Every structure is written in structure tokens, then in C-alpha cells.
Amino acid sequence: MSFQVLGTGHYVPERIVTNDELSAMVDTTDDWITRRVGVKQRHVCTTETTAELAYQAALKALEMGNTTADQLDMIICATVTGDNICPPLACSVQMMLGATCPAMDINAACPAFLYSIDIAAGFFARGRVKKMLVIGAERMSRVLDWSDRSTCVIFGDGAGAVLLGEGDSYLASVFHTKGNDEIIKIANFAGMSPFYQNETDQPYVQMNGQETFKFAISSICRDLQQVIADAGLQESDIALVIPHQANVRIIETAIKKLNIPPERFCINIENYGNTSAASIPLLLDELNRDGKLHSGDYLALCSFGGGLASAACILRW
């Protein structure tokens, strides 16, 4: 017993920021961003909170799954940009939905959504839940240095949600962590302790792009090959690969190294930027609503990011 996906949803803030608009703010161009990252536009919060993004995505997943909030047995939110350190984002979403079930957050950086559905699979396996909501939601715009052209052009805000019910769709998963606090880092707020003596970093995304790229490529290739084998499948069996939307160049390079036809790799980064833990459920919902997912399809989901952490899993749709 693991789970099946009963419903999906996503939500993004209304405000769209184009590359041309960013070009007026920092020294960059639409052409540079498009070639180097693959992003054309991103949605950015103006008045929306992370909780509102998560809540709206959750409502859509619940509606698709013909489920009401009072039927939920647990809510997990995957995020690094919840509105508060406490309460956890999932608790705010529980309140907004009017649900009464337990709720908690998981921080595993960009792959946190995949870590979260694996945790969900454990609750289903132990018979503790019948319906669970797993949400990836991020307000990355809050943790960007908007004067740093190397990072502010990459990210966007958004949320994606899946409603899970009892089933056997979750076939295999792999997880890896290579502890490193330099290559990708978002420092927490410094605080005001009169006793703390260490220097503190600004609470913005800092990234070594080349090392991130190398970690991403090696992770995608290793994790996908491993998880496909663990599921007893061949690369040719995979109907669609749903990779974390970090940078289109990462996906293009991974395609060259794997024996999966390029057209099976799903990409929507051009419209949303890198939405961290939200990118996979957001893309999954788009594919689902566009009718691109068919019953029995083997989907390979993979993600990588800060930590350095990576993950992959196989879903049978």
C-alpha cells in the first residue's frame, strides 16, 4: 500500500515580471536570461502570502479529487520560504482550509516535495491516513537580492498541490544528500541577540552556479537510472520525466546523458522560473490539466538543490 494521486492543483501570483522588466532593473538582457536559464517570465508576489499560494493550489487539488478539507488526515507543505518560521506553513494552510488534521512542513530545499510524498507514502503504508494533501509552495522573491543579476533572474513564486488517497501508484524512490553549506545557501534572518558574536550572512540566495550545475547533472543521471532500475523498469518505459525546473540548460545536458527521448522531458520553466519545491507539483498539475498524463503511464520525477540534496521517484499514473 502506498498512494494514488486523486487530484492536483497549482496557483501562481498575478503579477508577471518579464525579462525585459528585469533588464531595466539589473545589467542583463532577455537574450542572456533565455539562453542561460531558459526563463522568459516569472510570477512574483505583491500582496499574496506563501500560505495563500499554497491554499489556492490546495483548493484546486481538493476540488479535482472531490474531497473536502474535513476528510483530510494530514497536510504536508514542502517549502523554504514559508511566511513564518513558526507556525509552519502547513498549519496556516490547515487553518485557511478549515481542516482539523495534523499538519507539518518539510525543508529539504528544492527536492522537498519529493521527500514529502515519500513521507506521505510511509503514513499510507502504516495505515495511518486515507487522504493526504502534499503541497510545494514558495515565495522565492522574498529571499532574492534583487540587485544580484546572477540570481534574481532565475527564480519565481508559486505553489503546486497533490491530493493523495490509498493506492499503489508509488513504485520506487531514491534520496541522496551531500552536505555542503557553500554551493547553495539562503541564510536565515540574523536575529538581534546581544550575545551572538559570529558574523551573519544576508538572508538572500547565494549560489555557485557552476557547482550547482555539476551537482544537478550528476544527481539527475544517477538518481533517474537508479530509481528506474529499482522500479524494475527500463529508461524506455518512462512516459514522461518531470524534472525540477531549475535551469533549462541542466535539463538539456541531462537529456544528452540519458537514454530517454528528449520529448519525454517536461519543461515549463519559461513561464515560471525556478519555483524551488513548488516546481514539480506545479508542472504535474499543468500536465494533468492539459490531458498529457494517461492511466498506466510511468512518470519519473526528479529534483536536486540546496543541501545539497537530490531525490527521484517513479509514479504509475
Add this chain to the structure above:
Amino acid sequence: MVFEKIAALIAEHVGCEAATITAETTFESLGIDSLDTAEMVIELEEQLGIEIELKEKMDTIGQLAKFIEAQIEAQKG
């Protein structure tokens, strides 16, 4: 040895003759950006069997070769 390997990879990547690449050739002049460089370094890591950590920005092929040679020495020692 490292320089020749890099030159061969670059030649394959951009479709030029390896002999035309010198230590002073810049990545920019060949239309190679930082992610292209990272992609080639992944290939070099596989060929040389070492980990190469890209910590600093390098402008020329010679700088990258020197940097990698230093990392090979460090990992030997």
C-alpha cells in the same frame, strides 16, 4: 596533459580544430559560457577520475588547465 584534454573537449564542443586553441584563448572568444565550462569539467572529472571544484571565475583555457592541474596535485598529496 590537462590542457590537451581540455582543448580536445572544447574542439568537440564548438566544432573547431584543437590545434587552434592556445593557453591564452578565452572562453568568451569561443562562445563558451560558464555552464558550458561546467559541462566540460564534468567530462574531465570522468576522464581523470577526480573531483574538480569550480570556485573561481576563469577567463582563459590556460587558467582552467592550471587550476585543474593544481587540484590533481592536491588530491594526490
